[in-house]
Amino acid sequence: MLIRRLLPSLFLAIAGSLSAGEVQLQAPDEIVDLLAPYLPEEAGNPHRLEGQLSEILATEGYFSPHFEFSDRTSDLRLKLDPGPRTQIGEVALVIDGPLAAGTRDALIAGWRLPVGQPFRQEDWNSAKQQVLGELLAVEHAAARLVDSTAEIDTETRRARLSAHYDAGPRYRFSALRIEGLESYSPDLVARYNRVVQPGDPYREDRLNALQSALQATPYFASVQARLDTEAIDEDGDGTISAPVIVKLRERQPHRVGFGAGASSNTGARVEVNYQTPDLFNQAWELNSGLRLEQKRQTAYADVFLPPDAKNRRHSVGFMAEGNDIQGLKTERYAFGAQSVQQRGSIEQRLSLNWQEERREPDGALPVTSRALVPNVAWTWRKVDNLLDPRHGTVLQLQIGGGAKAALSDQNFVRLHGRWQQYVPLGRVDTLTLRGEVGYTLADSRQRIPQDYLFRSGGAGSVRGYAYQSLGIKEGTATVGGRYLAVASAEVTHWLDDSWGVAAFVDAGDAVDDLADVKLAVGYGLGARWRSPAGPIGVDLAYGQRTGDIHLHFSLAIPF
Structure with missing residues (x-):
């Protein structure tokens, strides 16, 4: 039909x-x-x-x-x-098995189709699956729905619901059984396993977390983790220990990538990248490449080690860079080491970097600066979606510095903070607030590398102004100052699931003396597209200080 x-x-x-x-x-x-x-x-x-x-x-x-x-x-x-609608008149739930104290009462109390609610077949099916899903998720990996009935009395318009579950035994994790390893040792998997330990009660979300953690590494193309309910051992207290089977497929040992793109900050770009996850057969990840942009050229190589026993990820790297931005030509060479650790909702980064920089401002004498800088940064994220947030906060604070007594040409301490707030407006729209402050404590900005001073302007900073055009004039070039302040407010209205429009106002400046603070204001309109990597923004902004209009585009995700 x-x-x-x-x-x-x-x-x-x-x-x-x-x-x-x-x-x-x-x-x-x-x-x-x-x-x-x-x-x-x-x-x-x-x-x-x-x-x-x-x-x-x-x-x-x-x-x-x-x-x-x-x-x-x-x-x-x-x-x-249609006649009167049938209501739920009685609910009878039976859950057999050795449940933990309070679990049975909690499952019955959380039943989703209580007495007095209209009967719907879809709600009935959903309620039954909800209880079964909660049993399967925590300890009871062999739980099943034994029987269920919905008896309808058409005269009284009442429904009597009954469901009978067998929770089965309580399961605990035993050892991991790893399959598919060829190039790596089982110790590599153990380094990423922070959630599935022998003797712990079985939890489905822990298996999922282990699978996600391994899948996010550079070593494996596919990962499957499941409880082996056939190879079991009964414990004396009536629980069952079962191993976890982890099936792995390793990635190719060498990958070469090519890319091209464009940025409103640094212009058109081409790039070649080489990666291997097993440098020197030590499971060290090498990520290296050459990036050529109109205003900046960069060669880099970073080596990342697997996490240690405290879940810290160590790395070392080298970079050579040349750029020509706002009349300032810069060449710099940098070496560094870094340690990253997640502590609850706070990510901590400890680093030690040495760099030598030669800068040539148009209309001024060239300067060479060197600095050895220890730095610590903390980032706190509490958002509803890491790639496309509508609600939440992101904070970042960092402090670093150099000393003449330790391979630096100038004594200085650099403080920097960023804040981003997402506020939902109505059903789909979002207000985004952003603030950034920085201060380099030093007698003078001279002989401090530009990385440890501040310039502003461009996408992600103050729109309506050219990239890094707000700063200190040295000759005809713009160089970094010791103070930074940026504020931004943006409202995004989503037209559908993919496209939106935004209105924004930005203000900020970088100066060398607080007496010189005079915020540059920019405002405009933009378009937003939800890509798989996060919202992409294209903005047309007017700079009030210069009277110029600039086009900016960027990936609009939190830092």
């Missing part, structure tokens, strides 16, 4: 009726909406149509509908009274 969906909602709102060509239905609006997708294109046999519609109504709790058919010309008219 041909089925078609009927769409003229205007007629529904006016007359509470729906025409389907050969069938015209008159009923309450919510019943018309329910039945419209199932009305036949041709009227056919009224008795068969009555049976089909009765089955559909029963799924929504209407078990005593009244049908009145009449013919008019070639159409079949149906006047339908």
Whole structure:
């Protein structure tokens, strides 16, 4: 039989009726909406149509509908009274098995279809699966639904629900059984395993966390983790210990990538990248590449070690860079080491970097600066979605510095902080607030590398101004100052699931003396597209200080 969906909602709102060509239905609006997708294109046999519609109504709790058919010309008219809706009158849940104290009561209390609620088949199925899912997720890996019934009394319009579960034994994790390793030792998997330990109660979310942690590493192309409920050992307290099977498929040992793109800050870009996850057969990840941009050229090589016993990820790296931005030509060479550790919701980064920088400002003498800088940074994230947040906060604080007594040309301490706040507006819109402050404590900015001073302007900073155009004038070039302040407010209105528009105002500046502070203001409009990597923004902004209009585009995700 041909089925078609009927769409003229205007007629529904006016007359509470729906025409389907050969069938015209008159009923309450919510019943018309329910039945419209199932009305036949041709009227056919009224008795068969009555049976089909009765089955559909029963799924929504209407078990005593009244049908009145009449013919008019070639159409079949149906006047339908769904009758009173059946309510839940009684619920009986039985859960057998050795549940932990309080678990059985919590499952029964959390039943999703309580007495007094309308009966719906979909809600009935969902409620049964909810209890089973909670059993399977924590300790009871062999739980099952033994039996369930929904007894409907059409006279009293009451439903009696009963469900019988067998929770099965309580499971605990035993050792990991790793399959698929060829190039790496099992110790590598153990370094990433922080959640599945022998003797711990079985939890489905811990298996998922282990699988996700291994999948996020550079070593494995695919990961599957599951509890082996066949190879079990019974403990003396009635629980069962079962091993966890981890199936792995290793990534290719060498990968070369090529890319091209563009940035409103640094122009067009081409890049070649080489990666291997097993440098010197030590499971060290090498990530190296050459990036050529119109305003900046960079060669880099970083080596990342697997996490240690305290879940710290250590790395070392080298970078050579040349750029020509706002009249300032810079060449720098840097070596560094870093340690990253996640402590709850706070990410901590400890680093030690040495760099030599030669800068040549247009219209001023060239300067060479050297600095050995220890630095610590803390980032706190509490957002509803890391890639596309609508609600939450991101904070970052860092402190570092150099000393003449330790391979630096100048004594200085650098403080920097960033804040980003997401506030939902209505159902889908978002207000984004952003602030940034920085201060380099030093007698002078001279002979301090630009990385430890501040410039602003451009995407991610103050829109409406060229990239790093707000700072100190040295000759005709713009160089970094010792103070930074940036503030931004942006409202994004989403037109649909993929596209949105934004309005924003930014203000900020970088200076060498607080007496020189005069915030540069920029404002404008932009478009947003939700890409798989996060929202991409394209902004057209007017800079009030210069009177110029700039086009900016960026990946609009929190730092």
